Amino acid sequence: MEQGALRVDANVSLHRTGEPLGTRTEIKNIGSVRGVASAIRYEIDRQRALLQDGGVVSQETRSWDAVEKVTVPMRDKEVVQDYRFMPEPNLPPLRVNLKTKEDSKDVISVPLIRDTIPELPEESRKRIIEKYRVRPEIAIQLVNEPALWELFQGVTQDKSRDPTKVANLLMNDLLTVLNKNKLEVTECPVTTTQLCELTDLLLTKKINLDAFKQILNELVENPDSERSPARLVADKGLSLVTDDDEITQRCNEVIEENPKLVQQYKNGKVKVFKALLGILTKNTQGKIDMAQASEKLKELLKK
Known part of the structure; x- marks a missing residue:
C-alpha cells in the first residue's frame, strides 16, 4: 500500500442450496479492483462449467492472468493443513437450535436471539416506506440519522x-x-x-x-x-398575503402601473407575464401567495 500497489487473494467455491460447501480454489495476487471482479467472475464460470460436465473442482491455488483474463493453476493443496488452518482452543463448538426458543448452556436458540435483536436497518427502511409512502432515498437517510428519524x-x-x-x-x-x-x-x-x-x-x-x-x-x-x-x-411581518381582496388589489396596481407590458401580453406576447409576476413579487416583498396571485393576475388580464 505504501508503494501504491494492490495485492488481493480471493477464494471461490460453489455448491447447491442444501448441499455441503464445495471445494475451494484460491486465486493469488490479483493486482487491481477491476481484476478482483474479473477473476472471481471467471472462476465462478469455470467451476460451474466443470461441475455441470460432471467434473470435480481441485483444491488448488491459481493465479490471475490479467492479459488473457483467465485463472491458471499454480500449485495443488491436497489437505487443509496446506492452508495453515488450525483449531482455536479458546472457541468451543457452537451448537444451535434453529426451530424452537428452547435455550440451554450448550445449545443456542436462533429464534430466541432473533426476538431480542432490535429492528434491523433494512426492516426499518421497508417499514418507513410502507407506512409513510416516502421514496427509498428518504427512508435510507432517516434510518441513517436516528435523531432526524425521531424528529420526523x-x-x-x-x-x-x-x-x-x-x-x-x-x-x-x-x-x-x-x-x-x-x-x-x-x-x-x-x-x-x-x-x-x-x-x-x-x-x-x-x-x-x-x-x-x-x-x-x-x-x-x-x-x-x-x-x-x-x-x-x-x-x-413575514405573514403571507392570502386574502383574495388584497391580492386582487395588488394585481390591479401592477396592471395599472405597467400598461405597456399589459398591452404586449394582450397582443399575444405571453412571455411578459413572468415580468408582471416579478413586479408583483417585488412590490409585495415576496409576501404573497404566488400561486393564488398568478391565477388572479391571469383572470384580470383577460378583461
Missing part, C-alpha cells in the same frame, strides 16, 4: 402533515441550517413542538418557504424552547 416521527404524528414534505423540510432546510452553524442533528436546539408549529404555518400557506427558512435560522441561532414561530412570524 414527532412532526408526522399529526397525519394531516404530508410525510414527504416534512422529510424534505427536515433533510433539506433543517440540515442546511444546522450545518451552517456546525451543529449535529443530536444538538438541534429546535424542539419538536416548534417544528410542528413552523411546518403548519408553511403547509397552511400562512408563510412561504423563504419565511420558513428565516424563522428556522432564527430558532437555531438564538435557541429558546419557549419561543413561538407564529409570534416570530408576526413580529417580523
Whole structure:
C-alpha cells in the first residue's frame, strides 16, 4: 500500500442450496479492483462449467492472468493443513437450535436471539416506506440519522402533515441550517413542538418557504424552547398575503402601473407575464401567495 500497489487473494467455491460447501480454489495476487471482479467472475464460470460436465473442482491455488483474463493453476493443496488452518482452543463448538426458543448452556436458540435483536436497518427502511409512502432515498437517510428519524416521527404524528414534505423540510432546510452553524442533528436546539408549529404555518400557506427558512435560522441561532414561530412570524411581518381582496388589489396596481407590458401580453406576447409576476413579487416583498396571485393576475388580464 505504501508503494501504491494492490495485492488481493480471493477464494471461490460453489455448491447447491442444501448441499455441503464445495471445494475451494484460491486465486493469488490479483493486482487491481477491476481484476478482483474479473477473476472471481471467471472462476465462478469455470467451476460451474466443470461441475455441470460432471467434473470435480481441485483444491488448488491459481493465479490471475490479467492479459488473457483467465485463472491458471499454480500449485495443488491436497489437505487443509496446506492452508495453515488450525483449531482455536479458546472457541468451543457452537451448537444451535434453529426451530424452537428452547435455550440451554450448550445449545443456542436462533429464534430466541432473533426476538431480542432490535429492528434491523433494512426492516426499518421497508417499514418507513410502507407506512409513510416516502421514496427509498428518504427512508435510507432517516434510518441513517436516528435523531432526524425521531424528529420526523414527532412532526408526522399529526397525519394531516404530508410525510414527504416534512422529510424534505427536515433533510433539506433543517440540515442546511444546522450545518451552517456546525451543529449535529443530536444538538438541534429546535424542539419538536416548534417544528410542528413552523411546518403548519408553511403547509397552511400562512408563510412561504423563504419565511420558513428565516424563522428556522432564527430558532437555531438564538435557541429558546419557549419561543413561538407564529409570534416570530408576526413580529417580523413575514405573514403571507392570502386574502383574495388584497391580492386582487395588488394585481390591479401592477396592471395599472405597467400598461405597456399589459398591452404586449394582450397582443399575444405571453412571455411578459413572468415580468408582471416579478413586479408583483417585488412590490409585495415576496409576501404573497404566488400561486393564488398568478391565477388572479391571469383572470384580470383577460378583461
